Amino acid sequence: MRYLTIALTKGRLAYQTLELLEKVGITCDEMKNKDTRKLIFTDEEHKLRFFLAKGPDVPTYVEYGAADIGIVGKDTILEEGRRLYEVLDLGYGKCRMCVCGPESARELLQHNQQIRVATKYPNIAKDYFYNRKHQTVEMIKLNGSIELAPIVGLSEVIVDIVETGSTLRENGLTVLEEVCPLSARMVVNQVSMRMENERITKLIQDLKGALV
Ligand SMILES: Nc1ncnc2c1ncn2[C@@H]1O[C@H](COP(=O)(O)OP(=O)(O)OP(=O)(O)O)[C@@H](O)[C@H]1O
Ligand SMILES: O=P(O)(O)OC[C@H]1O[C@H](OP(=O)(O)OP(=O)(O)O)[C@H](O)[C@@H]1O
Numbered sequence: 001m002r003y004l005t006i007a008l009t010k011g012r013l014a015y016q017t018l019e020l021l022e023k024v025g026i027t028c029d030e031m032k033n034k035d036t037r038k039l040i041f042t043d044e045e046h047k048l049r050f051f052l053a054k055g056p057d058v059p060t061y062v063e064y065g066a067a068d069i070g071i072v073g074k075d076t077i078l079e080e081g082r083r084l085y086e087v088l089d090l091g092y093g094k095c096r097m098c099v100c101g102p103e104s105a106r107e108l109l110q111h112n113q114q115i116r117v118a119t120k121y122p123n124i125a126k127d128y129f130y131n132r133k134h135q136t137v138e139m140i141k142l143n144g145s146i147e148l149a150p151i152v153g154l155s156e157v158i159v160d161i162v163e164t165g166s167t168l169r170e171n172g173l174t175v176l177e178e179v180c181p182l183s184a185r186m187v188v189n190q191v192s193m194r195m196e197n198e199r200i201t202k203l204i205q206d207l208k209g210a211l212v
Pocket of ligand 2: 143144145146147160161162163164165166167168
């Protein structure tokens with residue numbers, strides 16, 4: 001039996017992903033050791049390999065088949081647009097993709113004016129403004145602290161993740177429109193889904209069972 005390889009997202013989703021895997025009897029204690037520089041871990045019993053990667057890289061590993069399975073946020077799946085199967089909503093990492101800005105920007109959105117949109121998610125933002133709202137905007141790509149953009153005058157609004165809303169509140173910004181709800185998802189390589197159907201289907205069923 002060959003190893004199935006699972007790519008996990010580093011950061012916020014990692015802890016809950018490892019907890020969920022533990023519930024279905026897959027443990028990877030070695031991965032929890034913060035001091036380790038080891039990148040890939042093996043579960044001999046279940047013939048699994050795991051590694052942690054930056055979110056946007058997870059769909060890449062899965063599309064190319066370097067990982068059979070990935071656990072990644074829906075935002076990243078939408079933004080990366082890779083060819084893969086999204087098979088399960090894991091229900092954690094819940095947040096929302098939103099258009100945010102100062103209350104004064106609401107009018108600009110309603111009157112379909114040409115505005116600047118700062119975001120770490122240009123593909124999601126383009127799809128929202130061009131295809132759903134039919135509004136022409138100027139897209140400005142940023143890599144973090146997106147909420148700064150409307151405060152310092154780089155853009156009128158932002159498209160970003162809102163979880164608790166604290167970052168917006170503490171910076172005098174608000175949600176103006178909701179783009180879509182988000183959560184962690186399980187994704188599968190298209191060839192692996194056929195070649196390893198039985199094992200992958202069993203893992204999906206086990207995880208589903210652990211979610212309820
Ligand atoms: N408050 C939040 N901010 C960002 N992502 C969140 C939040 N809550 C849940 N998520 C989900 O967690 C996933 C992974 O989060 P991660 O910690 O990698 O955040 P990131 O800010 O995108 O990464 P980085 O810090 O490397 O730029 C996101 O893709 C998203 O689906
Ligand atoms: O609604 P909240 O609970 O405040 O969470 C939302 C904030 O968290 C994320 O930023 P992150 O902490 O990943 O930092 P970054 O801006 O540097 O990406 C996101 O980009 C928002 O800024």
